[in-house]
Amino acid sequence: GESVGLHLPTLSVQEGDNSIINCAYSNSASDYFIWYKQESGKGPQFIIDIRSNMDKRQGQRVTVLLNKTVKHLSLQIAATQPGDSAVYFCAEITGSARQLTFGSGTQLTVLP
Amino acid sequence: IAGITQAPTSQILAAGRRMTLRCTQDMRHNAMYWYRQDLGLGLRLIHYSNTAGTTGKGEVPDGYSVSRANTDDFPLTLASAVPSQTSVYFCASSPGLRGGYNEQFFGPGTRLTVL
Structure with a gap:
């Protein structure tokens, strides 16, 4: 079946550098995409979302890019901080039930 | 209570036993959800409820049941636990459509081990 998945399971970056986390999706009918951050021992937290009719959306230190041609989603974190260390999930919204389908996650580790 | 609470925090359970995971939210959200998260x-x-008195099946409902007697509570029951139900369980709630989808807020999770 169609699904959301991630290119890289782990990513290590130096503190202060920019991070880019990627996600591939295959369901062309999805109309919203969401990035969640999950810290160890906690539930996922909403970071940013993007509607399928957009190709870029910016938040505080984060930018989400959507390329519908290649069905690719990315999360860019500027000036990565130790508190950004977490697992990041992309998720999609599809269908009339408006349910979330999650990808498998990328572990981001920020090095001092 | 602020937000979503789940109980217990963790539990070790013998196979075949019955277990109910509790979830309570004080935000008066209409919709509630149960997810499982396996390692990696x-x-x-698992199941969801769009409003009190209604429930629906998610992607992996087998072996689980839910009820939604009121707005605040959404318990998840394992009638006869099996080792494959070892997982971390997250409850979430949503106020409803926001910009075209249901924004969900997650609880802290329950770590369940079935031996």
């Missing part, structure tokens, strides 16, 4: 994987939807 994303969350998968």
